[in-house]
Amino acid sequence: MVSISFEELFDPHFMESLHHLRLVAGRVPMGGRFAEQRSKDLGHGIEFRDFRPYAVGDDLRAVDWNIYRRLGRVFLRLFEEMEDLPVYLMPDLSRSGFLDEAPGDPGRPLRAHVGLRCALALGAIALGQHDSVGLFPFSDDVQVAMRPQSGSGRTMTLAKQLAALEPGGGTDLAQSLKKLGAMNLRRGLVVVISDFFDPAGIEAVTKALGRVRHELVLVRLVRAGDADPTEAGGPGSPNSMSGDLRLVDAESGETRDLSITPEALNAYRSAYARFRDGLADFAQRRRAGLVELDVDGDIVEQLGALFEGGRYEA
Amino acid sequence: MSFTNLSGGAVVLGALALVGVAFLLQRLKVRHREVVVPTTLFWREALERSDARKLVERFRHPLSFALICALLLLLWVALAGPAPDRTRGTHHLVLVDGGASMGRSLADAGAGPLAERRTRLDVALERAAELAEELPRARTRFVLTGAVPRTLLGPGEPTELLARRTADLVADAAPSRLAAELFELVEAHARGASLGFPPGEPVSVLVLGDLDAATAERVLARAGELTLEAVELPGELAANDAILGLGIAPAASGAWDAVDLWISTSGPAPAVLVGGQPRTPTPVDGGFALTDLGASGALVEVSLPAGDGLGLDDTAALYLPRRERLVVALDPALPAEAAGPLRAAVIADPGLDLLGVTTGDADVAIAFAPAGPLVPASLPTLRITEDADLAVVATRPPGTAPFEPLFEALALGSIGTDLGGEALAAPMQPHLAESVADGPATLAINGALLAAPFDLSEGRSLPLFVGLGTRWLAGQAELLPFAAVGRDLVTTERDGLGLPLRPRATGDFDLGEDRHHASLLDASTTFGSVAATLPPAADLGGGGDPDRTTPLLLLALALFMLEWFFLRTRRMP
Structure with a gap:
C-alpha cells in the first residue's frame, strides 16, 4: 500500500483539462466570504434583486432616490450577495482503495489514487472559482488534512496535502461522518469519494449519509470486477475467481474459505446489485449527486457526466 | 501400449484403487488459493450458503469427482486393455x-x-x-x-x-x-x-x-x-513346364564304367550340359536319354526354357558316378573245385578284370585261407575257409562302411535261399557275422557252401556274391540312380536314426566320398491343382481383438475437454 506521489497527482495536463468545469451552488448559506456563488444573503452585490422599505439604521447609500422622488417614500435597493461555497472533500483512504487488484498492470491504478486525483480535480475546480475547499480524508475515522481555504493558489497546497496522505485502516463511514458533523463546519458541499465498501453494509452507510447537514455529492469508485468478479482475472491469473479460494478481506484481513460455484457467483452479483441500487436510491431521495467513477477509465471524462454542460449545481 | 497380461480381476482392482485414490484426494483438506479482495461484503451470502453445506465439506465437487473418476477409468482401461479371456475357446x-x-x-x-x-x-x-x-x-x-x-x-x-x-x-x-x-x-x-x-x-x-x-x-x-x-486362394495359375525326372542307370550296353542318363520333362526337349559340354539327348519313350556316358563324376545340368509359371522346376542336375574296373587276383592255391566257379564269376562281371597269378597291381584278391604266399597280407581278400562255423564273416577296418548290401542280400535270400535254409542253420549259427579289426578288409565264406549240399557255385548267387564282395572289399561306392528333394535316396546309407536319407532342398550334398546333387523333380509341384479338396473355411470374422485403446483415449480427451470447459465457464470449481 503506497500513497500517491505529488508528480503523479499533479499532472499539468490533468489540471488543464479541468478549467472548463464549474461547480455552482443553488444558494450558499450566509456568512461566507465574497465569492462567486449566489448567497441567501442580500447585500452589496452587483446584481439587483429586490426593494424593501427603509428602516432605521440602513445604509443611506442603498436608498433609491428616484422612487422617493416619485412616490415620496424611502426604499432601499437590495442586491445579490455573492459568497463562496465551502467544499469539504472526503477521499476514502481505507485499505480497500490501496489494494493492487491487477499487479503489474500500470493501466489499472489503485482505487485510492483515482479517488485522490478526483478529489484534487474537484478541489481545483472549487478553488478556481474562489470557493473554499477543506480536505477531510477518512477510513475508520476522519482526519482534518486541510481546513477550508480559498483561492486558486491553494490548489498546489491541496495537491501536496493529498500526496502526503497515508493509507488508513478499515472503512467506517458512519463514524467519519459523525465526527465531520461535530466539527460544526459552515454548511457547504460534502464530496465523499469512496468505494463505499463499508463492512457495516449499505444500510448503515446511507443512514449515516442521511444525517449529513451539507449538500452531498457521492463519487463511487467502481471497477468492472466489482459487479462481476469473474472479470477480475481469467482462470490462471493470480486473482482468478475460480476454484477453491481463501478470500482475504483487504480491509479487515479476515479470511473466509469459499468454493467458487455458479451459485456463489450469483449470490455475489445479487448482493452487489442491492448495494449499488441502495446507494442510488439514497442519492435520488436525498437529491445528492452520485457519480460512478470507473477507476480504470478517464477521470475528467467521467466527471463530465457530473458537470453536465460544464457545471454542476449543488 | 497395453498391459494385456493383466487379468480381469487385476484390472478391476486397479480401477477400484484409482477411484479410491481420487476419493481420498477429494476428501483431503482443500488447499485454498489465497485471493485478496477489496471486500468480502458481497460474498457473505455465498459464504453463508456454503456454511450451510458444512456436512459435505471437503467433498463439495461431485461433478469434478465424477469426471476425474471417468477420466482415470478410461485411461486405465485404455492402458490395461482388458479383454475377455481369449486364450480359451477354439x-x-x-x-x-x-x-x-x-x-x-x-x-x-x-x-x-x-x-x-x-x-x-x-x-x-x-x-x-x-x-x-x-x-x-x-x-x-x-x-x-x-x-x-x-x-x-x-x-x-x-x-x-x-x-x-x-x-x-x-x-x-x-x-x-x-x-x-x-x-x-x-x-x-x-x-x-x-x-x-x-x-x-x-x-x-x-x-x-x-x-x-x-x-x-x-x-x-x-x-x-x-x-x-x-481357405480359398483366388487366382488362376500360369502354365508351367518342368523337368520331372533325371536319373542314371548302369549302361544298357554292359559297359561297367559308363551309365545311361534318362530325362523326363513335361515340355520341350531340355538343354543338357555334361561337364559343361552341350549334349543332345535322344527322345525315347516317355522322355529323353543319353547312353554310355562315361562314369567320370562329371556334372550333368539339364534345363528348360525359362518364362513359365515356376522357375524352380526348370533346372535339374546330377553328378555322374565314378566307376572304375577292379583288378582281381586269384590265388593259385585255391582248390580247383572252388577256383573254377570263382574265376568264371570274375570273368563274367564286366567291372572286374582277372589278374593271373601276379598280385602286384590287384585291387582285391580271392584266396584260400590261409592264403598262399603270392597274396600279400595287405590286400583286401575274399577268403574261402573250411574251419569257420559261420557262413559269412566280414571283417573291416575301423571307420569303413559295413557290408550291409551283402548282408541285406543274404538276409533277403537274393544271393541264395540255401543260406537261410534249415540245413545251414543247425551247424553254423549265426550264419552271418561282421567284425571290426585293423588291417585290410576281408570277407570269409565257408568253403562248405561251395560244395554239396549247398553248392553255391551252381546257382546264380555266386557271381552276385563275388561282385558285391569284391566291390565292398575295394571300397567302391554304390550307384545312386537319382536324387530328388523330399524323396528317399536309393542307397543303403542311413542317417543317425537309421532312417533313409532324404534331401530337404535342392543343391549339392556329399554321400560317402562322392558328391551328389538333389533336384526338385516333383510332379505334384508342376501339376498341382488349385481345386479345393478340404471343406471351405466358414466366416471367421468377429474373433479378432479390435483396437479399443484409441477410442478410449479419444473419449478421455473429450472428457478432459469437457472438464476444462466446465472449469473455464466456472460451472465447476
Whole structure:
C-alpha cells in the first residue's frame, strides 16, 4: 500500500483539462466570504434583486432616490450577495482503495489514487472559482488534512496535502461522518469519494449519509470486477475467481474459505446489485449527486457526466 | 501400449484403487488459493450458503469427482486393455504351404521378371494377414510348411510381426510338405497330443495351400474332432513346364564304367550340359536319354526354357558316378573245385578284370585261407575257409562302411535261399557275422557252401556274391540312380536314426566320398491343382481383438475437454 506521489497527482495536463468545469451552488448559506456563488444573503452585490422599505439604521447609500422622488417614500435597493461555497472533500483512504487488484498492470491504478486525483480535480475546480475547499480524508475515522481555504493558489497546497496522505485502516463511514458533523463546519458541499465498501453494509452507510447537514455529492469508485468478479482475472491469473479460494478481506484481513460455484457467483452479483441500487436510491431521495467513477477509465471524462454542460449545481 | 497380461480381476482392482485414490484426494483438506479482495461484503451470502453445506465439506465437487473418476477409468482401461479371456475357446492352426508349388505365378501376374511376378504364396500370405486380423490372436498360430516347418506367428504375438516375417518370403525349392504335416498333425491328435495348444480344447486347422483329393480324404478320415478347413486362394495359375525326372542307370550296353542318363520333362526337349559340354539327348519313350556316358563324376545340368509359371522346376542336375574296373587276383592255391566257379564269376562281371597269378597291381584278391604266399597280407581278400562255423564273416577296418548290401542280400535270400535254409542253420549259427579289426578288409565264406549240399557255385548267387564282395572289399561306392528333394535316396546309407536319407532342398550334398546333387523333380509341384479338396473355411470374422485403446483415449480427451470447459465457464470449481 503506497500513497500517491505529488508528480503523479499533479499532472499539468490533468489540471488543464479541468478549467472548463464549474461547480455552482443553488444558494450558499450566509456568512461566507465574497465569492462567486449566489448567497441567501442580500447585500452589496452587483446584481439587483429586490426593494424593501427603509428602516432605521440602513445604509443611506442603498436608498433609491428616484422612487422617493416619485412616490415620496424611502426604499432601499437590495442586491445579490455573492459568497463562496465551502467544499469539504472526503477521499476514502481505507485499505480497500490501496489494494493492487491487477499487479503489474500500470493501466489499472489503485482505487485510492483515482479517488485522490478526483478529489484534487474537484478541489481545483472549487478553488478556481474562489470557493473554499477543506480536505477531510477518512477510513475508520476522519482526519482534518486541510481546513477550508480559498483561492486558486491553494490548489498546489491541496495537491501536496493529498500526496502526503497515508493509507488508513478499515472503512467506517458512519463514524467519519459523525465526527465531520461535530466539527460544526459552515454548511457547504460534502464530496465523499469512496468505494463505499463499508463492512457495516449499505444500510448503515446511507443512514449515516442521511444525517449529513451539507449538500452531498457521492463519487463511487467502481471497477468492472466489482459487479462481476469473474472479470477480475481469467482462470490462471493470480486473482482468478475460480476454484477453491481463501478470500482475504483487504480491509479487515479476515479470511473466509469459499468454493467458487455458479451459485456463489450469483449470490455475489445479487448482493452487489442491492448495494449499488441502495446507494442510488439514497442519492435520488436525498437529491445528492452520485457519480460512478470507473477507476480504470478517464477521470475528467467521467466527471463530465457530473458537470453536465460544464457545471454542476449543488 | 497395453498391459494385456493383466487379468480381469487385476484390472478391476486397479480401477477400484484409482477411484479410491481420487476419493481420498477429494476428501483431503482443500488447499485454498489465497485471493485478496477489496471486500468480502458481497460474498457473505455465498459464504453463508456454503456454511450451510458444512456436512459435505471437503467433498463439495461431485461433478469434478465424477469426471476425474471417468477420466482415470478410461485411461486405465485404455492402458490395461482388458479383454475377455481369449486364450480359451477354439484354437486355430493356420498352415501356409511353403513348398515349391506355391511359387507358381498367377496367370494374370504379367510377363515381367519371374521374381517380380505375383505368386500363389503371395496370395496365401495376404490371406494369412487377413486371418491374423480376424482370428483371436491368443489362440492362433501360423505355420509355414516349407522344406522345414517354421512358425510365422505364435499365439499372442502382435499381428504386425507376421508382415515383417513374411516380407521377403519365397517358396522353398522343395516339394510341399503340407500333406505330410497334416498327416503328422492328425496322427498326433489321434494319439491325444496337444499340438501346442491347451489339451482338451477344440482345434481348427486352416489350410492355405493345395492337397490332392486322395490325401485330403485320408487326412479327413483320420481327423476325428480336429476341424480341417481350406481357405480359398483366388487366382488362376500360369502354365508351367518342368523337368520331372533325371536319373542314371548302369549302361544298357554292359559297359561297367559308363551309365545311361534318362530325362523326363513335361515340355520341350531340355538343354543338357555334361561337364559343361552341350549334349543332345535322344527322345525315347516317355522322355529323353543319353547312353554310355562315361562314369567320370562329371556334372550333368539339364534345363528348360525359362518364362513359365515356376522357375524352380526348370533346372535339374546330377553328378555322374565314378566307376572304375577292379583288378582281381586269384590265388593259385585255391582248390580247383572252388577256383573254377570263382574265376568264371570274375570273368563274367564286366567291372572286374582277372589278374593271373601276379598280385602286384590287384585291387582285391580271392584266396584260400590261409592264403598262399603270392597274396600279400595287405590286400583286401575274399577268403574261402573250411574251419569257420559261420557262413559269412566280414571283417573291416575301423571307420569303413559295413557290408550291409551283402548282408541285406543274404538276409533277403537274393544271393541264395540255401543260406537261410534249415540245413545251414543247425551247424553254423549265426550264419552271418561282421567284425571290426585293423588291417585290410576281408570277407570269409565257408568253403562248405561251395560244395554239396549247398553248392553255391551252381546257382546264380555266386557271381552276385563275388561282385558285391569284391566291390565292398575295394571300397567302391554304390550307384545312386537319382536324387530328388523330399524323396528317399536309393542307397543303403542311413542317417543317425537309421532312417533313409532324404534331401530337404535342392543343391549339392556329399554321400560317402562322392558328391551328389538333389533336384526338385516333383510332379505334384508342376501339376498341382488349385481345386479345393478340404471343406471351405466358414466366416471367421468377429474373433479378432479390435483396437479399443484409441477410442478410449479419444473419449478421455473429450472428457478432459469437457472438464476444462466446465472449469473455464466456472460451472465447476
